[in-house]
Amino acid sequence: MLKVNEYFDGNVKSIGFEHASDKSTVGVMNTGDYLFNTGAPERMTVIKGALTIQLANDDKWHTYEQGQSFHVAGDSSFKLQVTAPTAYLCEFLD
Template identity: 45%
Template sequence: MSNELAVNAYFDGKVKSIALENAEGVSTVGVMQIGEYEFGTSQREYMTVVSGSLKVKLPGESEWQAFGKNQTFIVEANQSFAVQVAEVTAYHCRYE
């Protein structure tokens, strides 16, 4: 288990996260500025909105779904998903 905190920035710094590893596994906690982003996965991801809200287009779906505080969505490994952020939003992402 690593005690190092890795800070990541994406989309010209509009999305930032800090990665951590503990007894629960590997996670990131981060913040997204207003905008629209597309992410790819290498592992299954459980993404929970901590503060704010996201509109998400999950893989294989044609409709956007809204997720608010304390709501979680799951994206399988090797998929991509799009998010629309209308207000600055914080999230927690757990990887399996």
């Protein structure tokens, strides 16, 4: 079954699926500021919109637009600033 996840009072929602043994989610983030913790390492790809992010060990913010990806280490965290509703793909790399 396809599992729907909700975070931050429903301002972030995602659908989990498995494709050829890759675990992934597709989701949408509403405008807002968020902090996510990782278990497995992740590759995040912007599908539509933009994500401005700061990795746990980085003092700089970086903005990723449609089609661009960034990696997040496992057992880590990242902050997000989202200025318009944005769709993303999150692929778990373990």
